[in-house]
Amino acid sequence: MKIIYQLTGALSLVFGLIGAFVPLLPTTCFVLLAAWCFARSSPAFYRRMRGSVLLGGIIGSWEQHRRIPAPAVRIAILSMLVSATVSLMLLPGLLLKAVLVILLLAGCVMVYRLRQTGAPLP
Structure with missing residues (x-):
């Protein structure tokens, strides 16, 4: 399991x-997933992430208060809306489009309901 956690953590960190830099790819969720994986597989690397100027704030805010920065929520929702709009234009069939809209709404509601801090992104 340790190797699976390390691989998942590394891949998540790369995506994060x-x-x-890529507008449609979220950062916060991948960073949090990477931290979770490394906390279970590589405590030394997890400590390095927590001590990082760029990543430590996101991880610390989530672990201490179960909150993410408000700008991250706005960026996540905007990214979902943009990618869903493009997908809706490209998808054939009404059923696939309806499923996409339902998933989009569920995702937006879930992200919006996360507790937010007023802190800016690092």
Whole structure:
């Protein structure tokens, strides 16, 4: 299991770092997943993430208060809306479009309901 956690954590961290630069790829959720995986598989790497200037704030805010920065929520919802809009234009069939809209609404509600901090993104 340790290797699976490490691989998942590494992949999530890579996606999270890419997401800092690519608008449609979320950063916060991948960083939190990576921290969770490394906390179970590599305590030393987890400590390095927690001590990082760029990642430590996101992880610390979630672990201490179960909150994420409000700008991260807005970016996540906007990213979902943009990617769903593009997908709706490309998907054939009304049923697939309806399923996408239902999943989009569920995702937006779930992200919006997360407790938020007023802190800016690092």
